Amino acid sequence: MKPVHLRRGLLPMAAVFAMMILSSALAQEAPPTPPADIPDGAAAADPMPLAPILPQTLDPAALLKPAQPGEAAGRSAAPKEPPPNLTLAAKLTDKGEPLRAGITWRVFADKPGRDGKLPLVREAKGGTVHLALKPGTYIVHVAYGRAGISKQIRVDKSASSDTIVLNAGALKLTAEVGKDRKLNPNQVVFDIYRGTDGQDAETDPLVSDVAPEQTVRLAAGTYHVVSRYGDANASVRADIRVEAGKLTEATLFQKAAHITLKLVAESGGEALANTSWSVVTPGGDSVFDSVGAFPEVVLAIGDYTAVAKHDNKIYEKSFTVESGADRDVEVMAQ
Template sequence: MFGGSPERPGPYVSPSASDLLPNARDVGAPNGGPLRHFEPIALPNKPGTLQAPKIELPGLPAYAPQTGPNQNLLRRREALSLKAVLSEGGPEIPNGLIWRLYSAVPSIDGSSSLVASSESPTPNFEVPPGTYILHVGFGRAGVVERIDFTGVKTQQTIVLKAGGLKLNAVVGDEGKPPASRLTFDVYAGDDGEDAERKLVASDVAPEKVLRLNAGSYLVVSHYGSANAVVRADIRVEAGKLTEATLTQRAALLTMKLVREHGGEAIADTAWTITTASGDLVRQSVGAFPTMVLAAGDYVIVAKNNNKVFQRPFTVEAGHDTDVEVLTSDLATPDDPEAGSGD
């Protein structure tokens, strides 16, 4: 008892374990001394206890693309308006143009992507801002330019630096050959003595206007399909039509094998034309073969019924004529097989 009376009990103080058990350490009781520091408490890991699953989250990129619409798609597209002229300050080309607009960024396979095309003389391309490659074709003339379109309405003039070329030919002094037998080939200007000329146009008919880039060209005139060929270097000026007439030194011949002058032509005759030196020029089969030969000396050989007949002949420029080979014109008169051809 402490501080109490018999009628009312005082406060009770429980004896310590060390007082009750002198050897408390022997039974695992904690020391009754003052607690000097805190020891970590190890939590029990009982069998069957649920463990929280380990969550592996994918790495997030440093930049996430926006999910909203592209601002360029929301903007109103302005027009890229184009027109073309042959030369600086020249009149606008009214027709015959082909416009092709390509993206300046190549596709995966390296080719250029066609964005738009038009055959209008003044096309309006409604495209987003960017860099484009423009090709303008005008006949066999053309130009390639880079277009940087800012998105602001733009009108641009393309200068083609091109002109026209019209070709024709005469035979002899003033004769005009049949248009059906006259053609022209046009080659690009020579870039050097050993450079191979590039064919620009072939089998061009007379009086046809070729649209070409300004520059020098080699024109080859063919009269017929044998050896009547004439060449000339011609220059095309931008914004101008160049007309050129070449002179052919040749003639149109019609050949026939006859038994007498003015007689009927013998059918199934094979013909061979050689130069005086023996170079082969042309071969043909028929009763009335026609061919154009350049002016010069030739040997005409006709073969019929296993017999060969021949005669020399001189072609004069501009003098179209019939050439008769007589059956008496044997190639080898001493040949025992030679005869009249009957």
């Protein structure tokens, strides 16, 4: 019987010894203590409880259950937009055909918002457009280049249409100098003002820096056009009438010339560098200033004086500009 008691006594001691070895091994594999800036709840030794995340009862078969037909499509499908109930078209004249392109449509609510402006409801580009709008009253603005018009419309549940007459045309400009010589497009631009010559003095241009051959869409009416050749004083003006439904083409004739200035020690000699230049009118008004050996300037026809300063010495020469007569003006350093 004693041997039996000895075996019973050794079993608990072996179990304790095994648990001590296991505890030591686990202690060696325990993760390091997290830095102090990581909250206790995020530490590896104190995991976040999963009860609030996982359902109380989880059916593994539910994870493999296929979706019912149309169930996924129903969750991702966007709500259907109502069919268009308003068709808008625009024409240049009452008897013209609807425009196919180049139109910008903007539909506004008829009541101002908190900022005092009419809220924009819809915007579309092209020719004839088809819009879906809730029944109510709206302000429709149609723009065709610089021509535009607004109209109040009423939309009902039933489909309706409206055609807006712009009463607009277009303008294309070119410039020539001398005997029908077309100017370099990089040297001439146009400014277009509303009204006539006597009405644009205190107004900003409707369109500025228009290039030659560029088509500008405008409402029918009279416009004052200024053609600027170069960066000095060469410009011409004209009042031009734009007719509805037509392309008006106009050519403005410049009375100016391209001048190159040179300071030379003798006629036909090498131009002197580091020269300061001024060109003044007979009345003493300066129309051009530059520094260099070969400054170039476009000047309107008339009489001028070129003033050159080199090595603290001043040299002058008077000259005349004739329309289209581009040339060099030599000032003698003597």
